[in-house]
Amino acid sequence: xxxxxxxxxxxxxxxxxxxxxxxxxxxxxxxxxxxxxxxxxxxxxxxxxxxxxxxxxxxxxxxxxxxxxxxxxxxxxxxxxxxxxxxxxxxxxxxxxxxxxxxxxxxxxxxxxxxxxxxxxxxxxxxxxxxxxxxxxxxxxxxxxxxxxxxxxxxxxxxxxxxxxxxxxxxxxxxxxxxxxxxxxxxxxxxxxxxxxxxxxxxxxxxxxxxxxxxxxxxxxxxxxxxxxxx
Amino acid sequence: xxxxxxxxxxxxxxxxxxxxxxxxxxxxxxxxxxxxxxxxxxxxxxxxxxxxxxxxxxxxxxxxxxxxxxxxxxxxxxxxxxxxxxxxxxxxxxxxxxxxxxxxxxxxxxxxxxxxxxxxxxxxxxxxxxxxxxxxxxxxxxxxxxxxxxxxxxxxxxxxxxxxxxxxxxxxxxxxxxxxxxxxxxxxxxxxxxxxxxxxxxxxxxxxxxxxxxxxxxxxxxxxxxxxxxxxxxxxxxxxxxxxxxxxxxxxxxxxxxxxxxxxxxxxxxxxxxxxxxxxxxxxxxxxxxxxxxxxxxxxxxxxxxxxxxxxxxxxxxxxxxxxxxxxxxxxxxxxxxxxxxxxxxxxxxxxxxxxxxxxxxxxxxxxxxxxxxxxxxxxxxxxxxxxxxxxxxxxxxxxxxxxxxxxxxxxxxxxxxxxxxxxxxxxxxxxxxxxxxxxxxxxxxxxxxxxxxxxxxxxxxxxxxxxxxxxxxxxxxxxxxxxxxxxxxxxxx
Numbered sequence: 001x002x003x004x005x006x007x008x009x010x011x012x013x014x015x016x017x018x019x020x021x022x023x024x025x026x027x028x029x030x031x032x033x034x035x036x037x038x039x040x041x042x043x044x045x046x047x048x049x050x051x052x053x054x055x056x057x058x059x060x061x062x063x064x065x066x067x068x069x070x071x072x073x074x075x076x077x078x079x080x081x082x083x084x085x086x087x088x089x090x091x092x093x094x095x096x097x098x099x100x101x102x103x104x105x106x107x108x109x110x111x112x113x114x115x116x117x118x119x120x121x122x123x124x125x126x127x128x129x130x131x132x133x134x135x136x137x138x139x140x141x142x143x144x145x146x147x148x149x150x151x152x153x154x155x156x157x158x159x160x161x162x163x164x165x166x167x168x169x170x171x172x173x174x175x176x177x178x179x180x181x182x183x184x185x186x187x188x189x190x191x192x193x194x195x196x197x198x199x200x201x202x203x204x205x206x207x208x209x210x211x212x213x214x215x216x217x218x219x220x221x222x223x224x225x226x227x228x229x230x231x
Numbered sequence: 232x233x234x235x236x237x238x239x240x241x242x243x244x245x246x247x248x249x250x251x252x253x254x255x256x257x258x259x260x261x262x263x264x265x266x267x268x269x270x271x272x273x274x275x276x277x278x279x280x281x282x283x284x285x286x287x288x289x290x291x292x293x294x295x296x297x298x299x300x301x302x303x304x305x306x307x308x309x310x311x312x313x314x315x316x317x318x319x320x321x322x323x324x325x326x327x328x329x330x331x332x333x334x335x336x337x338x339x340x341x342x343x344x345x346x347x348x349x350x351x352x353x354x355x356x357x358x359x360x361x362x363x364x365x366x367x368x369x370x371x372x373x374x375x376x377x378x379x380x381x382x383x384x385x386x387x388x389x390x391x392x393x394x395x396x397x398x399x400x401x402x403x404x405x406x407x408x409x410x411x412x413x414x415x416x417x418x419x420x421x422x423x424x425x426x427x428x429x430x431x432x433x434x435x436x437x438x439x440x441x442x443x444x445x446x447x448x449x450x451x452x453x454x455x456x457x458x459x460x461x462x463x464x465x466x467x468x469x470x471x472x473x474x475x476x477x478x479x480x481x482x483x484x485x486x487x488x489x490x491x492x493x494x495x496x497x498x499x500x501x502x503x504x505x506x507x508x509x510x511x512x513x514x515x516x517x518x519x520x521x522x523x524x525x526x527x528x529x530x531x532x533x534x535x536x537x538x539x540x541x542x543x544x545x546x547x548x549x550x551x552x553x554x555x556x557x558x559x560x561x562x563x564x565x566x567x568x569x570x571x572x573x574x575x576x577x578x579x580x581x582x583x584x585x586x587x588x589x590x591x592x593x594x595x596x597x598x599x600x601x602x603x604x605x606x607x608x609x610x611x612x613x614x615x616x617x618x619x620x621x622x623x624x625x626x627x628x629x630x631x632x633x634x635x636x637x638x639x640x641x642x643x644x645x646x647x648x649x650x651x652x653x654x655x656x657x658x659x660x661x662x663x664x665x666x667x668x669x670x671x672x673x674x675x676x677x678x679x680x681x682x683x684x685x686x687x688x689x690x691x692x693x694x695x696x697x698x699x700x701x702x703x704x705x706x707x708x709x710x711x712x713x714x715x716x717x718x719x720x721x722x723x724x725x
Contacts, residue, residue, distance in 0.1 A: 186448070189510055195504050
């Protein structure tokens, strides 16, 4: 095994005309990884307050997600129950152990709530996003007991709760948030960027929703209507 | 070497493709949709061209430091509990994957779409070892049922029409009601979803490719629109990532730069639906996810391309824009190219990976119109690289005798300008006389000596008299008499 590794590295070095021990090359690589320069960041995300939330919503809708807004976390269960009812969907919901979700008043709705990962038999699931990214209307989800990855892909209908204060303008700001939480160079097992519901255009280049993942993606933004005055 | 290639028969393949009515109908979906969608997405992002520069620079930087970024990446994967394997060639890669599957007692493996898996010919090898591979990308699933290879790197079944998919599904899904309605494409999608859901839940090992590997964090990245790659990698107990060594990027920021150009160039989406960053196996507190995480780093010829005139090809992020914009691909489709990678990127990569003796026809399958280079998100000079292959082919005496003698004859005249001018003037005037307009011929030849390949399919326009050099001299003389003349020559000559 180590032979193949050594031979591949040796072949690369032979082609590049280097030994791998050159100090300047090593410094360049170490500094690049340490600094993680941002590169070109689209100006479209450089908006704040209500404008940023509106961009997030517009981009998510352009990716064929649906979005509703509520003012407080307490209003989330009723909003989800209302959305399921409006689409004639079963009043069931699976979720992980996310404390933000656990603190919401689910018992005030008719929803039958189950906790834990999905085995593929669930119709509906809710996850709490770690962040939202306005530039493309993307939800950032991290794996763990709070939000099991299976909930993002197995149920027919996926609902994602996004706290407006976590919506960033661009991907780079979302990575900064993640590094703040997990540490530089450390990642949770899975980070899922979700931008709209599952789809395929593999048959005659005609797009249909619901290929293998959720047929519908609904996003509930919490506290975004206040942010006009907040910033 | 890898999967079987029919690249040496490119001319026959292309001839058959041009006469394949069904294929030509399917290809009409490529000629319009992809091009319009990409143009729209690029137009909506003012920074798109700057991002292409950035993407090119990131890839160049990585290639120049590839040994060190690989070392950094490997250390991070191992620190997160993953296992890294190394394969010098396709056979080693296949053996590593088969061993992992055997060790896990795997009976079925689900697979996300992976071009490197096609390149190493993994499926046949797994099947021969008694392990059933199940492709889960809808397009890949369709062609697996048809025992075909992908004809496009992001739309593998683009050569297939819906009625053919219906036939395939009726043949393969015999457990379903024979009277079911599959006349609508959406019903085909729903049926595949149902059939493959069972396979996802039952698989022992999940195999995906990787769009990028991140040195900073030891992360592998996949992008899909279906979610099949994610179900492939989170449901089975073992996740195996297949990746060629040039997939490395330094940081999450660098990956984000490349992601901004990838989907826009490929499908015209701002971002694919699912972009997934995976680091190691399930953590102790995780309620789901694979218990083991393997990465197979595959060289298979890449390290030898570094430092050569073909190094720039290693920037490729497999978006498919070059083939979507290629008039030759539009005409013959992907299978004619005869190996895993079609279109302009395949015309450069195939001779590098399987040899110019086998893939030498492909760099000739280009009009050098330059559309591929003009849309490449990492600015690979594809026509230039194809020209390098043509030169190599000529140097190695691999080109046909007619081509060689034709080029030799042209070179004889080209080195003698006076003779060249005389010969072209005489022949152009002769052709113009022979092809002069008379009763319905419209100044065209239905047949010309040495041009049968052209006139078999369309008329050859007759020269209008005079040579290009004469006209150029005349127009330049005319222009120097004007002040600030900026009108293009074509409009002034009308």
